[in-house]
Amino acid sequence: MTKRTQIxxxxxxxxxxxxxxxxxxxxxxxxxxxxxxxxxxxxxxxEDLFVSILEEIKNELVQGFNDFLSAKQADSGLEMVEDVVxxxxxxxxxxxxxxxxxxxxxxxxxxxxxxxxRKSLESIYDCFVDIFEKAILKGxxxxxxxxxxxxxxxxxxxxxxxxxxxLNTYNLYDAGALYEDLILSINKILKKPKSVx
Amino acid sequence: MTKRTQIxxxxxxxxxxxxxxxxxxxxxxxxxxxxxxxxxxxxxxxEDLFVSILEEIKNELVQGFNDFLSAKQADSGLEMVEDVVxxxxxxxxxxxxxxxxxxxxxxxxxxxxxxxxRKSLESIYDCFVDIFEKAILKGxxxxxxxxxxxxxxxxxxxxxxxxxxxLNTYNLYDAGALYEDLILSINKILKKPKSVx
DNA sequence: TTAGAAACTGACTGATCAATCAGTCAAATT
DNA sequence: AATTTGACTGATTGATCAGTCAGTTTCTAA
Numbered sequence: 001m002t003k004r005t006q007i008x009x010x011x012x013x014x015x016x017x018x019x020x021x022x023x024x025x026x027x028x029x030x031x032x033x034x035x036x037x038x039x040x041x042x043x044x045x046x047e048d049l050f051v052s053i054l055e056e057i058k059n060e061l062v063q064g065f066n067d068f069l070s071a072k073q074a075d076s077g078l079e080m081v082e083d084v085v086x087x088x089x090x091x092x093x094x095x096x097x098x099x100x101x102x103x104x105x106x107x108x109x110x111x112x113x114x115x116x117x118r119k120s121l122e123s124i125y126d127c128f129v130d131i132f133e134k135a136i137l138k139g140x141x142x143x144x145x146x147x148x149x150x151x152x153x154x155x156x157x158x159x160x161x162x163x164x165x166x167l168n169t170y171n172l173y174d175a176g177a178l179y180e181d182l183i184l185s186i187n188k189i190l191k192k193p194k195s196v197x
Numbered sequence: 198m199t200k201r202t203q204i205x206x207x208x209x210x211x212x213x214x215x216x217x218x219x220x221x222x223x224x225x226x227x228x229x230x231x232x233x234x235x236x237x238x239x240x241x242x243x244e245d246l247f248v249s250i251l252e253e254i255k256n257e258l259v260q261g262f263n264d265f266l267s268a269k270q271a272d273s274g275l276e277m278v279e280d281v282v283x284x285x286x287x288x289x290x291x292x293x294x295x296x297x298x299x300x301x302x303x304x305x306x307x308x309x310x311x312x313x314x315r316k317s318l319e320s321i322y323d324c325f326v327d328i329f330e331k332a333i334l335k336g337x338x339x340x341x342x343x344x345x346x347x348x349x350x351x352x353x354x355x356x357x358x359x360x361x362x363x364l365n366t367y368n369l370y371d372a373g374a375l376y377e378d379l380i381l382s383i384n385k386i387l388k389k390p391k392s393v394x
Numbered sequence: 395t396t397a398g399a400a401a402c403t404g405a406c407t408g409a410t411c412a413a414t415c416a417g418t419c420a421a422a423t424t
Numbered sequence: 425a426a427t428t429t430g431a432c433t434g435a436t437t438g439a440t441c442a443g444t445c446a447g448t449t450t451c452t453a454a
Contacts, residue, residue, distance in 0.1 A: 003401080019302060021218035025442060035403040040443060042401090104302055105216060108367050125369050152378045156357070159364055163356030170305050172322050173352060181349045185386045200431080222412065232433040237413065239431090 004042045007032050012053050016097040020050060020106040051116050054107060057098045058120040062127045064091060069131060077139020078190055082183055084135050085161055088128070089179060092165040103166055132157045139190065146192040157186060201239045204229050209250050213294040217247060217303040248313050251304060254295045255317040259324045261288060266328060274336020275387055279380055281332050282358055285325070286376060289362040300363055329354045336387065343389040354383060 010032045014023045025046060029036045043049040068087050072080065092099045101107070102124065111118040132154035139145025164182055167175040207229045211220045222243060226233045240246040265284050269277065289296045298304070299321065308315040329351035336342025361379055364372040 019218070019306075021216070024440080026440090036442095037404065037444080038402055041403090044443095046442065105300075108369075121369065129370075149378065152375055153382070155364070155370060155372075155375055156361075156379060156382055159360030160353070160357050163360035163363075164353075166360075167352070167356055172305075172318065173326075175352075178349055178352060181346065182353060185350070185353055189382045189385045221410080223410090233412095234414080234434065235432055238433090243412065 003032070003034050003038060007034065007039055007042060007049075008052060008056060011049055012056070012101065013097050015050065015053060015106075016101040016104075019104055020046075047110070047114070050106070050110065051114060051120075053101070054117055054120040057101065058123050060095065061091070061098065061124055064095075065127050065131055069134070076142050076144040077135055077137070078144035078187070080135040080138055081132065081145070081157070081186065081190060084131055085157070085183055085186060088161050089165065092168075099165060100169060103169060128162075129154050129158050136190070143192060145190045148190075153189070156189075160186065200229070200231050200235060204231065204236055204239060204246075205249060205253060208246055209253070209298065210294050212247065212250060212303075213298040213301075216301055217243075244307070244311070247303070247307065248311060248317075250298070251314055251317040254298065255320050257292065258288070258295065258321055261292075262324050262328055266331070273339050273341040274332055274334070275341035275384070277332040277335055278329065278342070278354070278383065278387060281328055282354070282380055282383060285358050286362065289365075296362060297366060300366060325359075326351050326355050333387070341389060342387045345387075350386070353386075357383065 007028065011023070011028055014028055014031065025039050026036060029039055032039075039049065043052060065087075068084075072083055075083065102121075107117060107121060111121050129151075133150050136145055136148075136150040136153055136157075140147065140150065160182060164175050164178060167173055167178075204225065208220070208225055211225055211228065222236050223233060226236055229236075236246065240249060262284075265281075269280055272280065299318075304314060304318060308318050326348075330347050333342055333345075333347040333350055333354075337344065337347065357379060361372050361375060364370055364375075
C-alpha cells in the first residue's frame with residue numbers, strides 16, 4: 001500500500017473519531033508513520049485531504065449499495081425494503097468510521113463552498129434514498145406495498161434507519177434493541193391491507 | 198440584561214452556527230460588545246461556557262415541553278401523539294439554534310468526560326422521549342393506539358421526528374414537504390385496527 | 395551506470411488561539 | 425471621606441496549528 005493510500009485511510013478514521021478541526025496533521029503523520037511534509041506532498045491542503053476522504057467514502061458506499069442491489073432481486077418489494085434496512089444497518093456497523101464522518105457537520109458546511117464536496121454528499125444520499133425508492137416501487141408493482149408517494153416514503157424510511165444509526169453513535173440509548181421494532185414499524189407503514197374488491 | 202447573560206445568548210448562537218472549535222472567544226467578545234477578558238471573568242474557561250450554554254438549553258427546552266404537556270390533555274392518545282410531533286417540529290423551528298447545537302457532536306464528546314454536560318443531555322433526551330411515551334400510554338388506555346412497547350415505540354417516533362429536523366438542517370432535501378407524510382406514517386404505526394370481537 | 399524525476403523529510407514560519415493578569419473605575423460599605 | 429468590592433478591560437503570553445521549503449533518498453529509464 002502506498003503512503004498516499006495509508007494517509008487517506010488513517011485520516012478517515014482520525015477525522016471520523018475526532019472531527020476535522022481536532023484532527024491535526026502532526027498527529028496524522030505520526031500515526032501513519034510518515035513525515036509531516038509527506039501529507040502536503042500528496043494533498044495540497046488539509047481541506048483537499050478531506051475532499052479526497054469524502055470521495056473515497058462515496059466510491060466505497062455507492063459500490064457497496066450497487067453490489068447489494070444487483071445481488072438481491074428475487075423477493076417481493078416489501079421483503080426487499082426489509083433487506084435494504086438490514087443491509088443499511090449492517091453497513092453502518094461494518095463501515096462505522098465512514099458513517100460517523102457522514103454524521104458530522106463539517107462535510108455539510110464545506111459543501112456550501114466546495115463543489116466537489118457537495119457532489120460527493122449528493123451522490124451518497126441519492127444512492128441511499130434511491131435504493132429505498134426502488135424497493136418501494138417494486139413493492140407497488142407486485143402488490144405488496146400500498147399506494148404512497150415512493151420518493152417521499154423512501155425519504156421517511158431513510159430518516160428512520162439513519163436516525164437509529166445515529167442514536168447508536170450518541171450512546172444515549174441502546175439502539176440495537178430497536179432494530180426489530182423498527183422493521184415492524186416500517187412494515188406497518190408500507191404493507192398493503194388485504195384487498196376487499 | 199447583564200453582560201453575563203448577553204455573552205451566554207450570543208455564544209449559543211455562535212456555537213450553534215460555527216461549532217465549538219470554530220467559535221473564538223475573540224469573535225464572541227466582539228459581537229457581544231465586551232472585552233475579551235470579560236468572558237473569562239464570568240466563565241472560567243471556554244469549556245465551562247459551553248456547559249453553561251447546554252444547561253440553559255436544557256432549562257428552556259424542558260420548561261417548554263412541560264408547559265405543552267400541562268396545557269394539552271383533552272384529546273385521545275393518538276391525537277396527542279400528533280400534537281407532540283407538531284409541537285416538536287414547531288419548537289425545532291422556533292428554537293433553531295438550540296436544536297442545531299444539540300445536533301452537533303461536541304456536546305456528546307464532552308459528555309464522555311464532563312458530568313454536568315452528560316446530565317444536561319440526558320435530561321433533554323429523556324424529556325423528549327418521555328413526552329412521546331406518555332402520549333402512547335394514554336392512547337393505549339383510551340383504545341386509540343395498538344398494543345406495542347410504549348418506550349421502544351416512543352424512541353422510534355423520536356428518531357423519525359428528529360431525523361426530519363436534521364434533514365432540514367443539512368439542506369439536502371426539502372424536509373418541510375414531508376411533515377404531513379410523517380404524521381400519516383406515524384398514524385399507521387400506532388393506530389389500533391377496528392376491533393373484531 | 396547514471397542523470398533526472400519523484401517521493402519523502404523535518405526544521406521552520408507566521409498566524410491564531412485560549413487564557414492570564416495588572417490595572418481602571420464606579421458603586422457599595424464603613 | 426476613606427476603603428473595599430466586583431465588574432470590566434485589553435495587551436501580553438505561550439502553545440498549537442497548517443503549510444513551506446531546502447535538502448535527502450529512492451526509483452526509473454536510457
